[in-house]
Amino acid sequence: MTSLSPAERLLQDLGITEPDEIDVEVIAWSVGAWVRYRALPQGDARIVGMVDRAIITVDDRASRVRQRFSVAHELGHWHHHRGQRLICHDASGNAPDHTCERDADRYAAELLMPCSMLVPWMAEAPMSVALMDSVARLFQVSRLAAALRLADIHAGRFALIVDEPDGRRWFKRSPALPRGWHLRLDVSTGKEGSEPVSQPKQWSVPAQRHFRGRNLSGIRLHCETLHAASGQRLTLITVPV
Numbered sequence: 001m002t003s004l005s006p007a008e009r010l011l012q013d014l015g016i017t018e019p020d021e022i023d024v025e026v027i028a029w030s031v032g033a034w035v036r037y038r039a040l041p042q043g044d045a046r047i048v049g050m051v052d053r054a055i056i057t058v059d060d061r062a063s064r065v066r067q068r069f070s071v072a073h074e075l076g077h078w079h080h081h082r083g084q085r086l087i088c089h090d091a092s093g094n095a096p097d098h099t100c101e102r103d104a105d106r107y108a109a110e111l112l113m114p115c116s117m118l119v120p121w122m123a124e125a126p127m128s129v130a131l132m133d134s135v136a137r138l139f140q141v142s143r144l145a146a147a148l149r150l151a152d153i154h155a156g157r158f159a160l161i162v163d164e165p166d167g168r169r170w171f172k173r174s175p176a177l178p179r180g181w182h183l184r185l186d187v188s189t190g191k192e193g194s195e196p197v198s199q200p201k202q203w204s205v206p207a208q209r210h211f212r213g214r215n216l217s218g219i220r221l222h223c224e225t226l227h228a229a230s231g232q233r234l235t236l237i238t239v240p241v
């Protein structure tokens, strides 16, 4: 049996077994952290702690799913980085100095979408935008958070490309995607020949369009795109079974 992550162990200790029981304020209270909501001049949330007590402050203007992720993220800092001075910043992209933020994001994803609930629920469902949306609704998380979590644990072969509003682009691969397939980030994620305003939501392309590597010929990829609430454009590229 695989060992539980710290977040999943906490859920188990609290007897939480259903998605609608993942009440982040109650979970925070159980580990000595009190959550309050205020207008924050900068960032989504912060945590100030001493010894075994902490206060998590969350921006009261953020959406509920964002607030939930922020509380879970700060609980990740409370678990992993207690006693350190931290200022939260965006952990997207690949900057190596964001390790603390990545640790906190991972803790948040595992707390809000634990394997013990997510894996049996999704069963054999193929990876798709519809699955991402179902996970987002059931676990009360954003589409992006659901997509990234599925990229951690889903058995399908797929990649997510995220285009940020400021033009940055980053990606996440599923573990099952062949290691020798290298994603081409220099190509447009839209359907070739379509104007941006008339882009379809789904289309298919030869595998060579989005990957470099061996054994790509004859394979067609299924592509789907959608916009996340925070302004990013997500493109899901799946390799059909």
Ligand SMILES: [Zn+2]
Pocket: 073, 077, 087, 088, 089, 100, 101, 104
């Ligand atoms: Zn943080």
